[in-house]
Amino acid sequence: MVNGVSHPCKVVLAASIAKALASEVHNDLAKLSRKPHLHGYLANKDPAARMYADWTGKTCRENGFDFTLHDVEREDLEDELRSANHRDEIDGVIVYYPVFGSERDRTLQWTVSMYKDVEGLSPQLISNMYQNIRFLDPPFNVQKSILPCTPLAAIKILEHLHVYNSFLDYGKRLFGRRITVINRSEVVGRPLAALLANDGAEVYSVDVTGVQQFSRGSGLRRQKHETKDLEGWGLEQCLPISDVVISGVPGETYKIPTNLIREGAVCINFSSEKNFDPDVKERASIYVPAIGKVTIVVLLRNLVRLVQNKPEESGVGGA
Amino acid sequence: MVNGVSHPCKVVLAASIAKALASEVHNDLAKLSRKPHLHGYLANKDPAARMYADWTGKTCRENGFDFTLHDVEREDLEDELRSANHRDEIDGVIVYYPVFGSERDRTLQWTVSMYKDVEGLSPQLISNMYQNIRFLDPPFNVQKSILPCTPLAAIKILEHLHVYNSFLDYGKRLFGRRITVINRSEVVGRPLAALLANDGAEVYSVDVTGVQQFSRGSGLRRQKHETKDLEGWGLEQCLPISDVVISGVPGETYKIPTNLIREGAVCINFSSEKNFDPDVKERASIYVPAIGKVTIVVLLRNLVRLVQNKPEESGVGGA
Incomplete structure (x- = not known):
């Protein structure tokens, strides 16, 4: 019997959903051959951006990921990102926006390799999303396209x-x-x-x-x-x-x-x-x-996907 | 990638749902101390009713239940059902309607004990259903009320x-x-x-x-x-x-x-x-x-519920 008349609505807090999602991420993480390493790039003086960067680092470490924060001058950032794209030990890149606070920030987004972009902001990834293309490597469909976090x-x-x-x-x-x-x-x-x-x-x-x-x-x-x-x-x-x-x-x-x-x-x-x-x-x-x-756990999930997409993890040749 | 444009509708056949439900019934059955025994009462000459009775028996046996069919004269049926209500070895009763094909059939439905009624047609069970009362033994709520099969x-x-x-x-x-x-x-x-x-x-x-x-x-x-x-x-x-x-x-x-x-x-x-x-x-x-x-598997599910409702199976005193 349904006793009494209770509140009709179930209020669901993000923390409970984040916890369930984190547990899935941990399962995937356990299957990887190594600990993924996220690199953050901070090039502004906004205390809120630094707080978010610190929070990313804390969440990474709590969940079994490595995190390195790079404090850089904003005029150096594009070069730093180009360099990061070629360094194998960097699995994922996150940039703390705004940097220039103008349209110029968009060229920074375009600089991050789509194979390292945990935020899913690369033009090819955005295009895939709108076009409902879910993989990077059709027709093999092993490498998943990354979706924007929020x-x-x-x-x-x-x-x-x-x-x-x-x-x-x-x-x-x-x-x-x-x-x-x-x-x-x-x-x-x-x-x-x-x-x-x-x-x-x-x-x-x-x-x-x-x-x-x-x-x-x-x-x-x-x-x-x-x-x-x-x-x-x-x-x-x-x-x-x-x-x-x-x-x-x-x-x-x-x-x-x-x-x-x-x-x-x-x-x-x-x-x-x-x-x-x-x-x-x-x-x-x-x-x-x-x-x-939930958004921050999704960022970690994207980082796992980026590592899974690498040929040595997916067991499939070619990238 | 979603390749091509496929038919939007998923056609689901009852057999596939029945199979999943039967698997749940088998799990519950395995926890009982004995094999439930359904008794069918056939008191008309309709070949369709006999076919349905035979189908019930076959389905019972295929799924690990005992089934006994009683061929009775319709004037004897009410006495037979009263007797069945008191025989401990009879777990469930199903009557193949129509018997008289008139309002009189309703008194037959009322004769079957609600504790043996696999079809959920007893007045108390029907009343519970409309009143959204889901157990027979409030406030303990161990014995589930039986719902009509279809x-x-x-x-x-x-x-x-x-x-x-x-x-x-x-x-x-x-x-x-x-x-x-x-x-x-x-x-x-x-x-x-x-x-x-x-x-x-x-x-x-x-x-x-x-x-x-x-x-x-x-x-x-x-x-x-x-x-x-x-x-x-x-x-x-x-x-x-x-x-x-x-x-x-x-x-x-x-x-x-x-x-x-x-x-x-x-x-x-x-x-x-x-x-x-x-x-x-x-x-x-x-x-x-x-x-x-699906309906026939639901009938078996109801039979399991009837046995679970017995004090010796539920581990709770009183009936």
């Missing part, structure tokens, strides 16, 4: 919550799900909408300019998502039909109107502010208030 | 397909799901709608008289479902918003309009006829064309 963290959370239906075939596990993503930044919102649509969801990507639908079309006919503008749509149209709502709007003032959210929806906040009102717990089946702790 | 088969199929989200707490695993059930018979459609709503779904129960909503209300506030008429609703309103469509309409002519079904819906047919057009495979994420083979 969008991938959201995916891993949805897998953990069983929103991905593992009964369905890989690549179609969101078929039948409608997902609203509020934020369409190039860093998180747009890649996330594309990833979800590539996995079969119908995605409503919302920002101040309007709503775009990302989907693979009727019956998942297309191999990758395409987008179309939903003229006249807003949250009023998206939220009542969405099984999942993922929000990452910066700023303290933004709040999603709870009354528009579908009963039993899964709600995930990836903003540093709380985009959902506390009363979301009266409506949602699952609420994840923050995702940061 | 509705339970549909539930087990939805669990197998991961429509039940096992990440959510037991009793809320359908929260956020909208399910259309076409058929509101007392034998299958209405109990099924009630079971789904009791597990957290919003259910649209459809028959020729109209549409009823079964749900536990906003935020699953109620402990059991309540129903309300949805005036003016039809399939046009239900299907486009339903994640799951379950249909059991008798007759060859009935077909569900595929164009109304939501992209990526899970579609299950429990009619002996095909209620879904073949083109449902162009729209659904999962299609289960028939469920009969």
Whole structure:
């Protein structure tokens, strides 16, 4: 018997998901022939960037990875990164942005080899992501393409919550799900909408300019998502039909109107502010208030993938 | 990489689900101190009933259960059932209906002890089901109440397909799901709608008289479902918003309009006829064309539950 009437919503903290994911990472790590070594490059004076760098190092060491932090002058960084690309003992590279704080930072992202890019920001990796190309070495499909950390963290959370239906075939596990993503930044919102649509969801990507639908079309006919503008749509149209709502709007003032959210929806906040009102717990089946702790484990997972992709680990010749 | 564009729908045959469920039943069976013994009572001359009785026996023996078939005169059946209720070596009883083919058959259903009723048709069991009372012995909650076989088969199929989200707490695993059930018979459609709503779904129960909503209300506030008429609703309103469509309409002519079904819906047919057009495979994420083979395994599962409920097996005193 179901005794009494309890709160309908399960609040899931990022720490619990991070722990489960870390355990998977440890299993993969144990199968490697050596300890992966991540190198961080810090070329700004921002104390927050240094704190994040220190936190990366601590998390690496706690989880069985090596980490070396390089303090460099920003004018030297591009050369340092080129050098890192050729040093075999460097498995992964992370750069603490902003460096120049301008478009010039993009050329730094392009400098990191895609074979060492734990953040998944290399042009080829980004392109693979949008094109729904999941491997670096077709047709062998042994070397996995690396996905950007924050969008991938959201995916891993949805897998953990069983929103991905593992009964369905890989690549179609969101078929039948409608997902609203509020934020369409190039860093998180747009890649996330594309990833979800590539996995079969119908995605409503919302920002101040309007709503775009990302989907693979009727019956998942297309191999990758395409987008179309939903003229006249807003949250009023998206939220009542969405099984999942993922929000990452910066700023303290933004709040999603709870009354528009579908009963039993899964709600995930990836903003540093709380985009959902506390009363979301009266409506949602699952609420994840923050995702940061998952993102850092995803970074370690990407580092493991980079090492697994090496010919000597995958057991396959050629790179 | 997802190569080529394949069929979007996974067609799942009852045999594969029955096999997985049988494996669970075998695990439970191995923990019992003895082999459960089902007794069947056949009191009509219908060859179809005899075939079904023979099939029950075969399935029992193949799965490690004992089965004895009793051929009895229908006027003797009530006495036979009363006698069976008191014989310790009889673990479960199944009666092959129709016997009188009239309301009188109901008194036969009421005669079988609820502690031996593998079909879950005893008034107390039916009442427990509608009231969302899951155990026979509150507050100890060791003895499970038995659910009717065909509705339970549909539930087990939805669990197998991961429509039940096992990440959510037991009793809320359908929260956020909208399910259309076409058929509101007392034998299958209405109990099924009630079971789904009791597990957290919003259910649209459809028959020729109209549409009823079964749900536990906003935020699953109620402990059991309540129903309300949805005036003016039809399939046009239900299907486009339903994640799951379950249909059991008798007759060859009935077909569900595929164009109304939501992209990526899970579609299950429990009619002996095909209620879904073949083109449902162009729209659904999962299609289960028939469920009969699951129902018979559910009957064995109920038999195991009956034996587990006995004090000597559960290790708990009192019955």
